Amino acid sequence: MTYKVLVSDKLADSGLEVLHKAEGVEVTVKTGLSEDELCAIIGEFHGLVIRSGTKVTAKVLDAAEELKAIGRAGIGVDNVDLAAASKKGVVVMNTPFGNAVTTAEHALSLLDALCRQIPDATASMKAGKWEKKKFMGREKWGKTLGLVGLGNIGKIVADRARGLHMRVIATDPVLSKDEAENLDVELVTFDELLGRADFVSIHAPLVSGTKHLFDAAAFGKMKPTALLVNAARGGIVDEQALAAALKDGKLAGAALDVFETEPPAADHPLFALDNVVLTPHLGASTHEAQERVGVEICEQMVEYLKHGKVTNGVNVPALGDDAAERVGPVIEVAQRLGALLGQLADKPREVRVTASGAIADLVSPLAREVLAAFLEKQTGESVNPLSALYEAKDRSIELVEVRAPDDERPNLRITVNDAEGIHTATGRRSRSGELRLVGLEGYPMDAVLKGHALVIHNDDKPGVIGAVGSVLGKAGVNVSRLQVGLDEETGRALMLWNVADAVPPTVLDEVTKLDHVQSVRLVTV
Structure with a gap:
């Protein structure tokens, strides 16, 4: 198959070369x-490679009939409608490490420019002046730097700042206190950071919770001598409130590389202020960074389209190398169990996935695979692990994940609650690599989890197996295996007949009419 990839923003030639050299990839x-x-x-197009210029809206995604992946050469993905992409089943990847050093260095450069008034001093010199006494600067040594966000870039800034003998404090919603201590950073609340920091540098994503995080109220809590740096995302700072705080002396200075609207309007209030340093979104603009992110995102795109490997996924669960290697052999078990119960359940309300033993920690990616395969059989439409959650929500189906690490066997058990009651299936990959069904509808068994099968509920009575076999034999149905599960208390049984081909409806009707047969279902996994 040939995969078509569209590059809609300027990309480093070395990145384009990765795409051009990839076998089976056509680049536009x-x-x-x-x-x-x-x-x-x-x-x-199957793949779309972008930077910050292209806006991937819901309208664009609706038109993207073949799109499988979006690759962002850089970190921020606020120019991509992630919800619409996920619902469409489109994987979104970025390059969170490729320009981290470059962006961190730029943030510190902006702080340097503010502390020593370098832009104003340069402009004064070029105007033929020698105003040595006018541009009195500030040292960074011994000062407290407050970092809002301690991700990849924030950690690099913290490391460089400690080299300058600054005290570093930070606020981050996901970082633990122990992790911060390992970085020699004190973790504090947002309000405490505002009150203590001499310099504040923002390294957070733009999400609903950080929109205008720095507003008039926040500026009122900062030291009047404090300096603010934002080289993260526009919109985190309320620029009108910032201009007012700088004018009123509530803040000593600010440096911005990003803006809520880019480029800003010509009459933007910050343009008229002397205590402001502005750059046109240059955080990632170094030759080295653009080479790295271009190559990285194109390599990631090729790997996903050709091999299904997600690297730096933004809207998919992140897996370490070890987990990714371990989950691979179990994915097919998950898919086939989901497909099996997708053909047995009616009007499902809940799909519960229990991963036990050595695969317990892999329950999240496995549950999505189960749900996707289940919904494909239920709807007859294409569903992938990314779009499955949205499809399930639309149908009021809840996905529940359960970890059972104390169980000895690495089993995957699926339980579906539907209008009729409960359906269950348990499977695993054997040591020899076979996919085995070890439990179905509460009956223990050891069957091959592959191909066509008849699932028959019946009374445990003599002659039933023979009668079913006779009907199948007369119809020319080739039976490869038979497994029977018994419930001695109820006198009920479940038979699983592995057959070579799909069984005609007329034959299914004939089997259903046999004495002691309650139900017959043909499934394909």
Whole structure:
């Protein structure tokens, strides 16, 4: 198969070379497209590589009939409608490490420029002046730097700041106190950081919780001598409130590389202020960074399209190398169990996935595989692990994940609650690599989890197996294996007949009419 990849923003030549050299990949480069222009051509492409310029809206995604992946050469993905991409089943990847050093260095450069008034001093010199006494600066040694966000970039800034003998404090919603201590950083609340920091540098993503995080109230809690740096995302700082705080002396200075609207309007209030340093979103703009992110995202795109490997996924669960290696052999078990119960359940309300033993920690990615395969059989439409959660929500189906690490065997057990009651299936991959069904509908068994099968509920009475076998034999149905599960208390049984081909409906009807047979279902896994 040939995969078509569209590159819609300027990318380093070394990145494009990765795509051009990849076997089975066809590359098209078209930059500067409007939303309508992108919608008009996106339908045939399997991959889309972007930077910050392209806006991947819900409208674009709706037109992207073949799209499988979006690769962002850089970190921020606020120009991608993640919800719409996920619902469409489109994987979104970024390169969180490729420009981390470059962006961290730029944030510190902005702080340097503020502390020593370098831009103003340069402008004064170029105007033929020698105003040595006017540009009195500030040292960074011994000062407290407050970091809002301690991810990849924030950690690099913290490391460099400690080299300058600064005290580093930080606020981060996911970092633990122990992790912060290992970085020699004190973890504090947001309000405490505002009150203690001499310099504040923002390294957080733009999400609903950080929109205008720095507003008039926040500026009122900062030291009037404090300096603010934002080289993260525009919109985290309320720029109107910042301009007012700088004018009123509530803040000593600010340096911004990012803006809520880019480029900002010509009459932007920050342009008229002397205690402000501004750069046009240059955080990632070094030759080295652009080479790295271009190559990395193109390598990731090729790996995903050709081999299904997700690297730096933004809207998919993150797996370490060890987990990714271990989950691979179990994915097919998950898919086949999901497909099996997808053909047995009716009007499902809940799909519960229990991973036990050595695979207990892999329950999240396995549960998505189960749900996708289950919904494909239920709907007859294409569903992938990414879109499955949205499809399930639309159908009021709840996905429940259960970890059972204390169980000895690495089993995967699926339980579906539906209008009729409960359906269960348990499977695992044997040591020899076979996919085995070790339990179905509460009956223990050891069957092959592959191909076509008849699932028959019946009374445990003499002659039933023979009668079913006779009907199948007369119809020319080739039976490869038979497994029987018994419930001695109820006198009920479940038979699983592995057959070579799909059984005609007329034959199924004939089997259903046999004495002591309650139900017959043909399934394919």
